[in-house]
Amino acid sequence: MGKYIVKSLLQMIPVLFLISTIVFILVHVTGDPVALMLPETATEADRAALSQALGLDKPLYIQFLVFLGNVLHGDFGRSFHYGQSALPLVLERLPASFELAFAAMVVATVLAVPLGIISAVKRNSFLDLFISGISVLGKAMPNFWTGIMLILLFSVMLGVFPVSGRGGAEHLVLPAVTLGTAVMAQMTRLIRSSMLEILNQDYIRTARSKGLLERVVIFTHAFRNGLIPVVTIMSLQFTSLIGGTLITETVFSWPGLGQLLVTAVNTHDMAIVQAAVFIIAILVILSNLLTDLIYRILDPRIKYS
Amino acid sequence: MKHWKTKGSLLVLATFIALAGCSGGKSDQPNSAAQPNKPAASGGEKVLTIANATDIESFDPQNNNNTQSEAVLVNMFDYLLRNDSSQKKVPGLATSWEKVNDTTWRFKLRQGVKFHNGDPFTAADVKFTFERLAKDAKLKQNTYYKNFKEVNIIDDYTVEIVTNGPDPLMLNKLSRMGADILPSKYIQEKGMDAFLKEPVGTGPYKFSQWQKDNRVELVKNAEYFGGSPKWDKVTFRVIPEASTRVSELITGGVDIAAGVPTTDVKRIQGVNDMKVEQATIQRVLHLIMRMTPGSVTADPKVREAIDLAINDKEIVDSIAGGAGTPTRTSVTPGNFGADPSLYNQYLFDKEKAKALLKEAGYASGGPKVTFSSQVQYKEIAEVAAAMLTEVGFQVNLEILEATKFSEKLNSKKFNELFLLGVGNSLFDASNNYNRFKFENAKGETDYNNPEVEQLLQAADKNMNPEEREKQYQKVQQILAVDRPTIYLYQLKGVYGVGAKVNYKPRLDEMYFAEEITPQN
Numbered sequence: 001m002g003k004y005i006v007k008s009l010l011q012m013i014p015v016l017f018l019i020s021t022i023v024f025i026l027v028h029v030t031g032d033p034v035a036l037m038l039p040e041t042a043t044e045a046d047r048a049a050l051s052q053a054l055g056l057d058k059p060l061y062i063q064f065l066v067f068l069g070n071v072l073h074g075d076f077g078r079s080f081h082y083g084q085s086a087l088p089l090v091l092e093r094l095p096a097s098f099e100l101a102f103a104a105m106v107v108a109t110v111l112a113v114p115l116g117i118i119s120a121v122k123r124n125s126f127l128d129l130f131i132s133g134i135s136v137l138g139k140a141m142p143n144f145w146t147g148i149m150l151i152l153l154f155s156v157m158l159g160v161f162p163v164s165g166r167g168g169a170e171h172l173v174l175p176a177v178t179l180g181t182a183v184m185a186q187m188t189r190l191i192r193s194s195m196l197e198i199l200n201q202d203y204i205r206t207a208r209s210k211g212l213l214e215r216v217v218i219f220t221h222a223f224r225n226g227l228i229p230v231v232t233i234m235s236l237q238f239t240s241l242i243g244g245t246l247i248t249e250t251v252f253s254w255p256g257l258g259q260l261l262v263t264a265v266n267t268h269d270m271a272i273v274q275a276a277v278f279i280i281a282i283l284v285i286l287s288n289l290l291t292d293l294i295y296r297i298l299d300p301r302i303k304y305s
Numbered sequence: 306m307k308h309w310k311t312k313g314s315l316l317v318l319a320t321f322i323a324l325a326g327c328s329g330g331k332s333d334q335p336n337s338a339a340q341p342n343k344p345a346a347s348g349g350e351k352v353l354t355i356a357n358a359t360d361i362e363s364f365d366p367q368n369n370n371n372t373q374s375e376a377v378l379v380n381m382f383d384y385l386l387r388n389d390s391s392q393k394k395v396p397g398l399a400t401s402w403e404k405v406n407d408t409t410w411r412f413k414l415r416q417g418v419k420f421h422n423g424d425p426f427t428a429a430d431v432k433f434t435f436e437r438l439a440k441d442a443k444l445k446q447n448t449y450y451k452n453f454k455e456v457n458i459i460d461d462y463t464v465e466i467v468t469n470g471p472d473p474l475m476l477n478k479l480s481r482m483g484a485d486i487l488p489s490k491y492i493q494e495k496g497m498d499a500f501l502k503e504p505v506g507t508g509p510y511k512f513s514q515w516q517k518d519n520r521v522e523l524v525k526n527a528e529y530f531g532g533s534p535k536w537d538k539v540t541f542r543v544i545p546e547a548s549t550r551v552s553e554l555i556t557g558g559v560d561i562a563a564g565v566p567t568t569d570v571k572r573i574q575g576v577n578d579m580k581v582e583q584a585t586i587q588r589v590l591h592l593i594m595r596m597t598p599g600s601v602t603a604d605p606k607v608r609e610a611i612d613l614a615i616n617d618k619e620i621v622d623s624i625a626g627g628a629g630t631p632t633r634t635s636v637t638p639g640n641f642g643a644d645p646s647l648y649n650q651y652l653f654d655k656e657k658a659k660a661l662l663k664e665a666g667y668a669s670g671g672p673k674v675t676f677s678s679q680v681q682y683k684e685i686a687e688v689a690a691a692m693l694t695e696v697g698f699q700v701n702l703e704i705l706e707a708t709k710f711s712e713k714l715n716s717k718k719f720n721e722l723f724l725l726g727v728g729n730s731l732f733d734a735s736n737n738y739n740r741f742k743f744e745n746a747k748g749e750t751d752y753n754n755p756e757v758e759q760l761l762q763a764a765d766k767n768m769n770p771e772e773r774e775k776q777y778q779k780v781q782q783i784l785a786v787d788r789p790t791i792y793l794y795q796l797k798g799v800y801g802v803g804a805k806v807n808y809k810p811r812l813d814e815m816y817f818a819e820e821i822t823p824q825n
Contacts, residue, residue, distance in 0.1 A: 030708070031708040031709070031711075031712055032712060032715070035708070035711040035712060035714070035715045036707070036708065036711055037370060037445055038370065038445065038448060042448055043739060043745055044715075044745075046448040047715060049442045049447075049448075050442060050443070050445075050447075050448075052442070053441075053442040053443040054443060081362055082362060082363050082517075083362070083363045083365055083368045083501065084363065084498070084501060089517070092517070093517075144546075148546075148548055148549075151548075151549060151552050152552065155552060155556055156552050156555055156556055159556065162558065163549060163552045163553045163556055163558050164544055164546075164549045164552075164553060164558070165519060165520065165542060165544075165558075166516070166519050250545045250546050251546045251549055252549065253518070253519065253542070253543055253544040253545060253546065253549060255516060255517060255518035255519040255543075259518045259545070260517070260518065263359075263360075263518075266707060266708070268708060
């Protein structure tokens with residue numbers, strides 16, 4: 001397994017190089033940051049002077065070589081918007097993003113696991129239909145709507161939770177529920193179908209015929225084996241929650257990566273975009289690796305070479 | 306073994322739960338919003354909280370180009386002179402000033418002022434501040450100050466600023482964003498990066514903390530030269546979503562919420578003692594037209610028809626909920642050179658517009674025009690385009706995302722019409738008219754009126770204010786007839802104000818916490 005991990009980590013290098021190159025090209029061909037940095041009244045000469053001062057007047061391949069050289073030293077350049085090094089600006093957002101993503105996953109898991117299992121066990125019953133209904137609703141409600149509604153109900157009317165911002169644990173509840181319900185919907189459906197498939201297997205019938213308690217059959221024999229697709233979806237959802245929770249972050253003014261990245265894209269803050277995409281790529285790769293390792297714990301038949 | 310594996314898988318789930326549980330509790334953040342409708346003096350501490358849509362860019366006043374940033378920084382730094390709430394110049398770090406000759410200004414500095422780190426404020430700080438601003442082309446504010454040739458220290462509390470050529474805008478430049486006085490010794494010793502982390506100024510409030518895209522917290526500077534500040538703590542929160550800002554205001558999480566949308570005004574007015582304050586801001590909507598020979602808008606009759614077809618008042622009322630003032634000039638009251646006869650005015654006459662098009666030779670099938678706007682002003686552009694269609698224009702409406710729009714703007718690639726919101730942090734007419742100088746107009750409007758050119762060039766260097774004002778007023782009268790641009794209206798800022806504070810928003814959109822007072 002150690003070999004497998006080392007190999008996977010080495011494979012990161014070409015992937016990261018490719019991603020950096022694509023992002024570099026995209027941010028450089030889609031617009032000129034200088035235009036957005038100066039007032040509407042600035043003249044052509046003002047823009048040329050700033051462009052030259054920032055080194056943006058050099059040919060693209062020179063800029064790319066300089067960029068690559070700097071990245072090797074862990075330097076993604078300076079943010080035009082903040083006037084500071086880009087990498088620390090991205091890294092300092094990670095705790096907020098992780099916090100929200102974890103909390104959302106907790107909400108989703110705590111709800112989806114029992115709902116999915118009940119749905120499968122009581123297949124086609126009223127309860128199953130009801131849970132399916134909740135899942136569809138959870139998926140269909142746009143995050144910005146859920147978020148605003150939760151604020152109106154729990155903050156404005158009831159005064160239970162703060163409206164927005166990042167602070168104590170109470171600030172985390174509403175955004176986590178907003179994000180969690182959407183993830184929950186998808187997970188519930190997945191757990192249900194994965195459980196249904198397993199409940200029809202021969203070994204479940206054998207377990208039942210041995211006279212095992214239904215509880216033992218479901219949790220020990222069925223649920224554990226149905227976890228692989230659930231872990232997959234959790235890993236995918238988690239990484240997308242780290243970088244892509246912009247709408248929820250905006251509604252709750254949560255200072256995560258999503259907000260940073262969108263401000264950077266809007267202001268053509270190249271260094272931030274490059275650093276953020278790089279970090280998100282590393283997180284996705286690491287998360288995939290972790291998922292692979294969890295598979296092995298869940299199913300020892302899976303071997304790595 | 307089997308049990309161990311079961312436990313292992315459950316452990317994975319448990320880890321998620323445990324980690325999330327831990328992450329929430331660590332913070333030592335004040336939880337203002339958790340106590341709805343808290344009083345201003347919670348625990349005897351007077352706290353003012355203001356919610357903006359965007360965060361500051363940085364604590365480098367010279368490398369910011371946005372009003373929201375400066376509105377925060379004015380509480381930490383001081384200018385040599387500043388504008389009071391009626392835009393009159395009053396002493397700041399300079400106690401008096403005089404023009405020595407057309408290119409030299411002398412300033413007497415305030416004595417006994419200290420930066421937040423204890424360093425005394427002297428002429429060296431003024432020299433450092435303006436020489437950095439004038440020489441470093443990377444700074445976003447450099448463009449306004451690059452004509453500053455040098456700053457001479459006469460003694461510790463007297464400086465002279467020398468410019469390349471006469472600069473009638475000197476006092477305006479010293480009282481706006483970019484001109485905040487920086488601590489020379491601190492920056493030279495510790496470097497700019499250290500300054501950006503622990504910024505130091507002379508203002509009434511000191512830096513406490515900045516959590517990006519969340520909050521900037523300032524605390525009282527008890528040694529402020531203007532006397533002990535009114536608030537113990539001033540917090541600027543970043544809340545991008547407008548309805549969330551309003552919810553924060555209603556629950557008492559913030560005292561002032563900027564940028565209240567028309568649809569939310571009633572929500573605020575329905576709550577006890579909360580107010581909605583409207584205030585004119587320095588931004589005028591321009592509808593800029595191409596006068597290049599061969600384009601339909603080169604014909605003055607077509608341009609007049611456009612002016613007459615658009616009902617500015619109707620746009621203000623229907624789109625902005627009344628938050629705007631129609632105008633026929635971009636130099637609005639409060640700015641040097643304003644011509645009040647063109648303000649709070651608009652022309653609207655559909656029949657005359659139709660007749661003008663007929664006279665211009667468009668009897669059947671009106672002129673085809675492309676009308677470009679950025680997403681920000683989409684609704685306004687749509688209504689204006691519909692008004693043009695009503696009198697016979699065939700309008701191709703082009704709505705562009707901000708970057709695409711500025712790219713087209715800078716490469717001067719717009720066709721007949723484009724809509725642009727233009728601000729003016731200099732409070733001087735010259736800032737509005739660079740666009741119409743021959744050199745800059747080339748390729749964009751292609752406006753070329755020698756009389757206007759001569760007046761603008763003369764006013765740029767004219768050190769006689771009365772004469773200079775007349776020059777700009779003349780320019781405005783000519784432009785109102787020539788119409789290289791039609792002005793729609795001057796925007797207003799809409800603010801929600803909580804019951805515990807008195808706040809009158811300013812024309813320059815700055816939040817001077819010392820002008821905002823606690824109720825009672």
